Amino acid sequence: xxxxxxxxxxxxxxxxxxxxxxxxxxxxxxxxxxxxxxxxxxxxxxxxxxxxxxxxxxxxxxxxxxxxxxxxxxxxxxxxxxxxxxxxxxxxxxxxxxxxxxxxxxxxxxxxxxxxxxxxxxxxxxxxxxxxxxx
Numbered sequence: 001x002x003x004x005x006x007x008x009x010x011x012x013x014x015x016x017x018x019x020x021x022x023x024x025x026x027x028x029x030x031x032x033x034x035x036x037x038x039x040x041x042x043x044x045x046x047x048x049x050x051x052x053x054x055x056x057x058x059x060x061x062x063x064x065x066x067x068x069x070x071x072x073x074x075x076x077x078x079x080x081x082x083x084x085x086x087x088x089x090x091x092x093x094x095x096x097x098x099x100x101x102x103x104x105x106x107x108x109x110x111x112x113x114x115x116x117x118x119x120x121x122x123x124x125x126x127x128x129x130x131x132x133x134x135x
Contacts, residue, residue: 059097061090064132065115067106080114087122098126105131 063083064072071078073086090097099119103112119127 059094060100061087061097062100062102063115064102065104065107065111067104069108069111071115080118083115084118084122087119087124091122091124096126097124098128099124101127101129102132103129 071083
């Protein structure tokens with residue numbers, strides 16, 4: 001008796017692999033073109049290099065934010081509530097004033113955010129800040 005081997009049709013092993021590749025490429029494509037919603041934080045407009053801004057030194061309000069959260073303005077300790085009143089008074093005198101905030105490196109982030117939000121709420125157009133070098 002002769003045994004016959006019956007050949008079974010084997011599915012193409014590469015067909016599922018190409019579908020996997022295609023789905024992987026589509027996932028990458030959609031991730032790349034997707035727009036991500038990111039919190040933007042504070043948006044500050046930087047001056048352009050073409051038009052430098054000349055600031056009168058008498059129109060600068062200097063304020064220092066210490067590590068313990070105290071605010072110094074004109075050499076005196078003031079509270080956050082008093083800061084907004086002082087800024088409003090100065091804005092009436094000098095509408096183009098510049099607010100210069102010097103920040104101690106150990107200052108908690110929330111204190112810095114509170115001062116910046118107060119300045120932005122009062123619509124001070126010229127705002128500058130720097131880190132205290134400790135000297």
